[in-house]
Amino acid sequence: MESVGPKPVRFELTPQLRRSTFTPMEHKRKNILLVVVSIVAILVIGATFALWNPTPPPVVTMPVPNGYAAFAPAGAMVQRRTWDFSKMDELQLRFLVDANSNALQMARAGLAEKSRVPIEFSLPYVSAHMQDLSQLKMLAQAFLAEGHLAELEKRTNDAAQSYVDATRLGIYCRQGGNVMDGLIGLSIEPMGTLSLQNGVPNLDARTSAELARKLETAASDEESWAQIRENENTWSRRTFPGLQYRVAAFFRRKATKAEDAKMEKKFNAQQNRTRRLMLDLAAHAYQLDKGHRPTNLADLVPAYLKTAPIDPLTGKEMTLTP
Numbered sequence: 001m002e003s004v005g006p007k008p009v010r011f012e013l014t015p016q017l018r019r020s021t022f023t024p025m026e027h028k029r030k031n032i033l034l035v036v037v038s039i040v041a042i043l044v045i046g047a048t049f050a051l052w053n054p055t056p057p058p059v060v061t062m063p064v065p066n067g068y069a070a071f072a073p074a075g076a077m078v079q080r081r082t083w084d085f086s087k088m089d090e091l092q093l094r095f096l097v098d099a100n101s102n103a104l105q106m107a108r109a110g111l112a113e114k115s116r117v118p119i120e121f122s123l124p125y126v127s128a129h130m131q132d133l134s135q136l137k138m139l140a141q142a143f144l145a146e147g148h149l150a151e152l153e154k155r156t157n158d159a160a161q162s163y164v165d166a167t168r169l170g171i172y173c174r175q176g177g178n179v180m181d182g183l184i185g186l187s188i189e190p191m192g193t194l195s196l197q198n199g200v201p202n203l204d205a206r207t208s209a210e211l212a213r214k215l216e217t218a219a220s221d222e223e224s225w226a227q228i229r230e231n232e233n234t235w236s237r238r239t240f241p242g243l244q245y246r247v248a249a250f251f252r253r254k255a256t257k258a259e260d261a262k263m264e265k266k267f268n269a270q271q272n273r274t275r276r277l278m279l280d281l282a283a284h285a286y287q288l289d290k291g292h293r294p295t296n297l298a299d300l301v302p303a304y305l306k307t308a309p310i311d312p313l314t315g316k317e318m319t320l321t322p
Contacts, residue, residue, distance in 0.1 A: 060116070060176060062116055062118060063113065063114035063115070063116055065113050066113065066114070066115060066116060066118065067109075067110035067111060067112065067113035067114060067115035067172060068110065068115045068116060068117055068118065068172070068173065068175070069110065069118075070106050070107060070109050070110030070113075071107060071110050071115075071132075071136055071139065071169070071172075071173055072132040072135060072136070073106065074103045074104070074106040074107040074110065074139055075103070075107075075132070075135025075136050075137075075138055075139040076135050077100070077102060077103035077106070078100055078103045078135065078138045078139055078141075078142045079096055079099045079100055079142075080138070081096060082096065082100065082138050082141040082142045082145055083138065083141050085141065085144065085145035085148060086148065090149070090152050090153075093145060093148065093149045093152070094149060096145055097142075097145055097146050097149050100142040100145070100146070103139065103142060104139075104142055104143065104146060104165075107139055107143075107165070107169065108165060110172070111165060111168050111169065111172060114221070115172040115173070115175050116175050116176035117173070117174070117175065117176045117177035117178075117181050119176070119177065119178065119231075119235060121235060121238040121239045122239060123239065126180075129180070130180070133180060133181070133184045136169070136173050136184060136188065137184060137187065137188060139169065140166045140169055140170065140188040140191050140192070141191070143162050143163070143165050143166035143169065143191075143192070144162070144163070144166055144191055144192070144195060146162040147159040147160075147161075147162030147163045147166070147195060148195075150162060151199070156199060156202045156203060157203055157204060157207040159199060160196055160199055160200075160203055160207060160211055161207070161211070163192045163193075163195040163196035163199075164192060164196060164211045164214055164215060165192070166188065166191050166192030166195070167189055167191075167192030167193050167196070167215065167218070167274060167277075168192075168214060168215070168218045169188055169192075170185045170186070170187075170188030170189030170190075170191070170192065171185060171189060171218045171219070171222055171274075172218065173185050173188065174186070174223070174228065175221065175222075175223060176223070176231060177228065177231060178228070178231050178232045178235050179228060179229065179231075179232045181228070182225065182228040182263075182267070183263075186266070186267060186270060189270055189274060190270055190273070193270075193273055193274050193277050196277065197277060197280075200277075200280050200281060200284055201284065203281070203284060204288065205284075205285045205288035205289050206285075208281045208282070208284045208285035208288070209281070209282065209285035209304055211281050212278050212279075212281035212282040212285065212304060212305060213304075213305070215274060215275075215277065215278040215281070216278055216305055216306060216309070219271075219274065219275060219278065219309065220306075222271070224264075224267075224312070225260070225263060225264040225267040225268070226264065228267075229260055267312075268312040268313050269313065271312040272311055272312055272313050272318075275309040275310075275311070275312075275318060276318070276321075278305070278309060279297075279300075279305075279309065279318060279320060279321075280321075282300045282304040282305050283300065283320060285304055286299060286300060286303075286304055294320060295320075296319075296320060297317065297318070297319070297320060
């Protein structure tokens, strides 16, 4: 006799359900994909916050007194024909140098102090500051004109003083500044070093030693190109705090990196030339005092230089050349 009751239910997977089941290998692949997606999401979120950077960097305290405060007004006082000094006869040149004497006196007062560019975090600052930078270059040319006149009048030591002051102006006028300050300083500095190089053998011992110490003081406070670039980044973050600018900068980083590498190489090469000139001045003073050339840097430190200069191209102590 057949039993009476409900028949057992049999379940069968439909084709859709069969396709939705996963083998152990498929589960493993799915988990790996989820991990990868999670990591990418975390990186994107982290990069977004890093680019946004809502907390601006702190503002650097200005030195008091600030030597830079004398440079721009001194440049504004310079006669506009200074750029043409090399084509003038001695009488014209003397007239020009006399006309610029007050400007050079003011600039030298600034060179005697710590200097730092007073940056403002706004777009109008850029156009106003560009005018100051053009005047700084004319101020450097006024120093060169003064040195050129001294050479014509056989005042070799005075000429060297003028050329070193032009070199120091190139270094001090970019301290704490942005890339545009670094570029103008880099264009001014070689004006002085190139004008002075051939005149070193004609200097007396006291002047050589004094000028070596002045260049050493300037070099001791000098910022690297990497620091100048960081100053630029700080200015950008404070002036453009929005995410849009950060994203644009992120996508320009490759081109910026290549440009920075090129400028850093040029910057370091000029630093090397200035420090080499400093060594030559100290070695010349030593030779006049001792009657023979120094054999190594130890002969110059600490009597003529406080420390051995570092070559920015190698990161090692510089050596004397024959």
